[in-house]
Amino acid sequence: MSLDLSDALQTFYAESRGLLQEMEESLLRLESTPDDAEAINAVFRAAHTIKGSSGLFGLDDIVAFTHKAENLLDRVRNNELPLNEALIGLLLGCRDHIERLVDIASANAEMDSETREQGEALVAGMRQCMGGAAASLVEAESPLQSVGGGQMAGDVWHISLRFGPDVLKDGMDPLSFIRYLATLGEIRHISTLTDALPGAVAMDPECCYLGFEISLRSDADKARIESVFEFVRDDCQLHILAPGSRVADFVNLILALPEDQNRLGEILVACGAVTQRELDESLAAQKCEGDNQENVQPLGEILVQRQIVQPELVDAALNKQKEVRLRQTQEARFIRVHADKLDELINLVGELVIAGAGAGLLAQRKGDGAMQEATALMSRLVDEIRDGALRLRMVPIGETFSRFQRVVRDVSKELGKDIELVITGAETELDKSVVEKIGDPLTHLVRNSMDHGIESAEVRAASGKSPKGKLRLNAYHDSGSIVIEVGDDGGGLNKDRILQKAIERGIVGANQSLTDREIYNLIFEAGFSTADQVSNLSGRGVGMDVVRRNIEALRGMVELDSTPGEGTTVRIRLPLTLAIIDGFLVGVGDASYVVPLEMVLECVELSEADRQALTHRAYINLRGEVLPFVRLHDHFEVAGKGARRENIVVVQYGGRKAGLVVDQLMGEFQTVIKPLGKMFSRVKGISGSTILGTGEVALILDVQALIQQAAERERAAA
Amino acid sequence: MEIHSEQHDACLCLYPSGEMSIYSAAELKPALLDALARSEEIEINLADISEIDTSGVQLLMLMKREAAVAGKSLKLAGHSPSVLEVFELLGLGNWFGDPQLLPADAIKTRGAA
Numbered sequence: 001m002s003l004d005l006s007d008a009l010q011t012f013y014a015e016s017r018g019l020l021q022e023m024e025e026s027l028l029r030l031e032s033t034p035d036d037a038e039a040i041n042a043v044f045r046a047a048h049t050i051k052g053s054s055g056l057f058g059l060d061d062i063v064a065f066t067h068k069a070e071n072l073l074d075r076v077r078n079n080e081l082p083l084n085e086a087l088i089g090l091l092l093g094c095r096d097h098i099e100r101l102v103d104i105a106s107a108n109a110e111m112d113s114e115t116r117e118q119g120e121a122l123v124a125g126m127r128q129c130m131g132g133a134a135a136s137l138v139e140a141e142s143p144l145q146s147v148g149g150g151q152m153a154g155d156v157w158h159i160s161l162r163f164g165p166d167v168l169k170d171g172m173d174p175l176s177f178i179r180y181l182a183t184l185g186e187i188r189h190i191s192t193l194t195d196a197l198p199g200a201v202a203m204d205p206e207c208c209y210l211g212f213e214i215s216l217r218s219d220a221d222k223a224r225i226e227s228v229f230e231f232v233r234d235d236c237q238l239h240i241l242a243p244g245s246r247v248a249d250f251v252n253l254i255l256a257l258p259e260d261q262n263r264l265g266e267i268l269v270a271c272g273a274v275t276q277r278e279l280d281e282s283l284a285a286q287k288c289e290g291d292n293q294e295n296v297q298p299l300g301e302i303l304v305q306r307q308i309v310q311p312e313l314v315d316a317a318l319n320k321q322k323e324v325r326l327r328q329t330q331e332a333r334f335i336r337v338h339a340d341k342l343d344e345l346i347n348l349v350g351e352l353v354i355a356g357a358g359a360g361l362l363a364q365r366k367g368d369g370a371m372q373e374a375t376a377l378m379s380r381l382v383d384e385i386r387d388g389a390l391r392l393r394m395v396p397i398g399e400t401f402s403r404f405q406r407v408v409r410d411v412s413k414e415l416g417k418d419i420e421l422v423i424t425g426a427e428t429e430l431d432k433s434v435v436e437k438i439g440d441p442l443t444h445l446v447r448n449s450m451d452h453g454i455e456s457a458e459v460r461a462a463s464g465k466s467p468k469g470k471l472r473l474n475a476y477h478d479s480g481s482i483v484i485e486v487g488d489d490g491g492g493l494n495k496d497r498i499l500q501k502a503i504e505r506g507i508v509g510a511n512q513s514l515t516d517r518e519i520y521n522l523i524f525e526a527g528f529s530t531a532d533q534v535s536n537l538s539g540r541g542v543g544m545d546v547v548r549r550n551i552e553a554l555r556g557m558v559e560l561d562s563t564p565g566e567g568t569t570v571r572i573r574l575p576l577t578l579a580i581i582d583g584f585l586v587g588v589g590d591a592s593y594v595v596p597l598e599m600v601l602e603c604v605e606l607s608e609a610d611r612q613a614l615t616h617r618a619y620i621n622l623r624g625e626v627l628p629f630v631r632l633h634d635h636f637e638v639a640g641k642g643a644r645r646e647n648i649v650v651v652q653y654g655g656r657k658a659g660l661v662v663d664q665l666m667g668e669f670q671t672v673i674k675p676l677g678k679m680f681s682r683v684k685g686i687s688g689s690t691i692l693g694t695g696e697v698a699l700i701l702d703v704q705a706l707i708q709q710a711a712e713r714e715r716a717a718a
Numbered sequence: 719m720e721i722h723s724e725q726h727d728a729c730l731c732l733y734p735s736g737e738m739s740i741y742s743a744a745e746l747k748p749a750l751l752d753a754l755a756r757s758e759e760i761e762i763n764l765a766d767i768s769e770i771d772t773s774g775v776q777l778l779m780l781m782k783r784e785a786a787v788a789g790k791s792l793k794l795a796g797h798s799p800s801v802l803e804v805f806e807l808l809g810l811g812n813w814f815g816d817p818q819l820l821p822a823d824a825i826k827t828r829g830a831a
Contacts, residue, residue: 205743
């Protein structure tokens with residue numbers, strides 16, 4: 001049992017975090033559009049689901065707190081409380097507290113006194129809000145009176161029950177549940193539905209076919225009402241609508257119920273979408289038409305004829321039905337898969353790629369045409385499987401970005417600045433394993449931009465800018481990598497100061513000439529930033545070397561652009577995936593190397609004239625362009641002389657180009673990246689290894705490092 | 719469960735007695751349907767029903783519907799207190815459309831529920 005439960009618990013934690021995320025997004029949305037009913041509902045639903053699930057696991061702390069938050073939300077939802085900034089702040093606080101409680105539960109820890117105090121403070125805050133509401137109730141209460149009298153009065157719950165066929169056989173009598181329900185309050189109205197009752201022959205007298213629509217006046221809360229049906233929970237369809245539910249809720253209920261749509265009118269009545277008075281009038285009309293039940297016109301028709309249920313309401317119901325169906329199908333399109341399973345799949349695909357390459361090679365050697373054709377087809381399919389498998393792990397970066405809404409909101413409050421977050425390119429996808437690791441560096445950059453990049457409102461106004469600062473998060477795909485930009489419209493970096501500091505620190509020589517860009521990027525150098533420089537350098541550069549290290553660990557790079565007075569943009573460039581790449585295979589001596597294909601611009605033959613010149617200069621003339629180069633033969637100290645004819649592979653990364661001089665061009669190759677052991681971590685110019693179809697090992701070139709090296713060599717020579 | 723039956727003119731009167739519950743439902747259903755097949759007019763007297771549960775209510779509802787489909791008449795009469803209590807709880811009085819005698823003590827029971 002403990003095993004099963006712990007699995008389910010993990011799912012609960014994951015789901016709760018997802019719901020909390022949703023809750024936060026909705027709350028932030030409410031901040032700008034306070035009467036977005038859908039967002040309020042989303043917040044309520046999230047809280048409610050978390051409460052319900054944590055109840056199942058006996059996580060009482062979460063239940064207790066969430067219950068209080070839910071009460072508050074319920075008041076908001078019923079328009080009893082005006083949703084203002086303070087209230088949203090409080091609700092955000094509640095959300096954070098729930099998150100803390102979930103964290104504590106998932107860590108199997110006890111609640112510490114600090115958390116407890118926070119919880120109590122929040123509860124007190126909520127109580128104050130609720131108390132205050134009573135006074136302003138009259139003013140605040142302008143219920144949405146939809147067509148056809150959409151709202152039910154007072155504390156009347158609507159309960160919709162459909163018992164499963166086996167309840168009677170299981171020794172439970174639906175009547176006893178209804179009797180028990182009646183002890184919670186007063187059953188105002190009950191309709192017994194026999195729609196599910198089959199024909200006389202097919203009807204099994206020991207099965208239950210009845211359904212009930214009940215309106216109950218009660219002070220009990222939803223959990224209490226739900227608990228009435230605890231023993232039949234799995235055996236019945238139970239829908240409980242809170243007092244004051246809107247027409248839309250009833251419509252949803254109608255759609256959730258199994259009865260025929262033709263009885264819409266009747267069910268609307270049963271649901272209380274029409275008032276009791278209207279119902280009585282219609283009943284009287286129905287009575288008049290005669291006692292014989294079968295000739296009686298359906299109540300719904302009468303209601304429409306008598307214009308008690310407006311056609312609009314029916315239309316709305318139908319529209320809603322379509323929407324709901326659409327949403328349901330969309331929801332059904334997602335499944336939750338354990339990340340490990342995906343990793344395993346991708347590993348297997350990796351092995352498949354290697355095995356496929358081996359088979360292809362054999363077929364080629366044999367010279368068997370049919371076999372080559374077969375392996376060619378197979379390798380195409382393997383390609384597709386590989387892409388498909390990798391796509392499974394791709395997630396849009398938007399989720400990560402939207403988390404910053406909250407960071408920006410909180411930090412700007414903290415700093416007393418008015419800062420707006422603009423997100424673009426949220427749909428850009430990247431590997432989940434990369435997404436997980438990018439959060440911290442991004443947070444760092446965002447905080448930095450807000451703290452030091454964007455000036456205070458007064459300074460902004462003085463320099464003729466809008467007092468509202470702007471922070472941009474942008475993402476896009478660029479030659480096989482994803483680029484993430486964090487930009488601000490602040491004051492920009494102070495170039496002279498950075499240079500001065502760098503010279504003081506001995507990072508650059510005093511008479512070294514650097515481009516602006518190189519100067520700006522000095523702030524990523526280790527040892528450049530220490531705490532005491534925060535203020536000197538208008539604070540920029542705190543821990544930027546850590547950011548760079550984190551990004552480089554992901555085989556990415558980071559650079560910075562800044563325009564004085566206009567702002568700063570930090571650009572992070574990351575590989576899309578960490579597992580499999582399209583590679584370009586080159587040969588140097590007897591060894592093979594792989595260059596990531598996305599970085600290859602072109603291949604040209606090394607002309608004899610250039611070859612001669614290589615000995616005394618560190619660049620090649622590529623159609624009038626200066627191209628620094630690295631000769632892999634020399635770089636890796638491959639034994640033997642170079643081949644008679646050499647080729648240049650022109651590679652590009654991060655806007656910089658370089659040439660790699662190799663002996664042989666061997667063509668495209670699907671490369672499964674195998675990490676190198678720790679022993680090789682210091683070898684420059686290599687980022688990993690892979691296995692060729694022949695079983696040989698090929699090293700994957702770290703193009704970024706090679707380009708850098710080429711550029712340095714060129715500069716040194718010049 | 720015993721069903722005593724009497725013929726009054728065209729009307730077949732059934733007097734089931736005891737519990738109309740899940741324990742007797744399997745036995746009761748064919749008996750009631752059989753009676754319905756035999757006569758154009760049926761009255762079920764519920765005076766001797768000591769207890770009724772969902773399965774019993776369901777059977778009565780089935781009978782009522784079947785009778786209506788066949789164009790026959792089915793009446794319920796002499797509702798015992800326990801039947802009244804359940805009909806009251808489920809709001810079924812109107813559904814069957816039969817006159818019900820509400821004795822004073824039945825009203826009290828209703829208040830207590």
